[in-house]
Amino acid sequence: MAILKTYARLWVDDLDASLPSLRALVGAEPDLRFAFDSIELAAIGDFLVIAGPPEERARYAHASATVIVDDLDAVVAGLTAAGGEVTTPEATSPTGRFLYARHAGGAEVEYVEWVPELVDRVTDSLRSAALCTC
Known part of the structure; x- marks a missing residue:
């Protein structure tokens, strides 16, 4: 299992208003x-x-980060073997499969296994940025 990307979560009222500064x-x-x-x-x-509305964002606020992985099943196996537990069962979204899990120490994280097209597009973009001598 490999971690492909980790995201810090930013909670906003208006996505369009927040994107220019980002x-x-x-x-x-x-x-x-x-x-x-x-x-x-x-x-x-x-x-x-x-x-989105605060009451809707609150449904997802229990996780401290979003971690993109190449094998969601391996994440579950490793976490449960180390005393962690799945807190929100696997589901799907436009980006792929995801679930929420609590680590043995108490941290809760969203783990996502992207669809292959998204892995290719975003990781190619990351590689290009890393190679840039801008």
């Missing part, structure tokens, strides 16, 4: 943007921006 800060456009249930999300740089 574009300037990270020097890039969002890697992805989509709606899920009644919230909107955008991944830009190392931020996952989560927007």
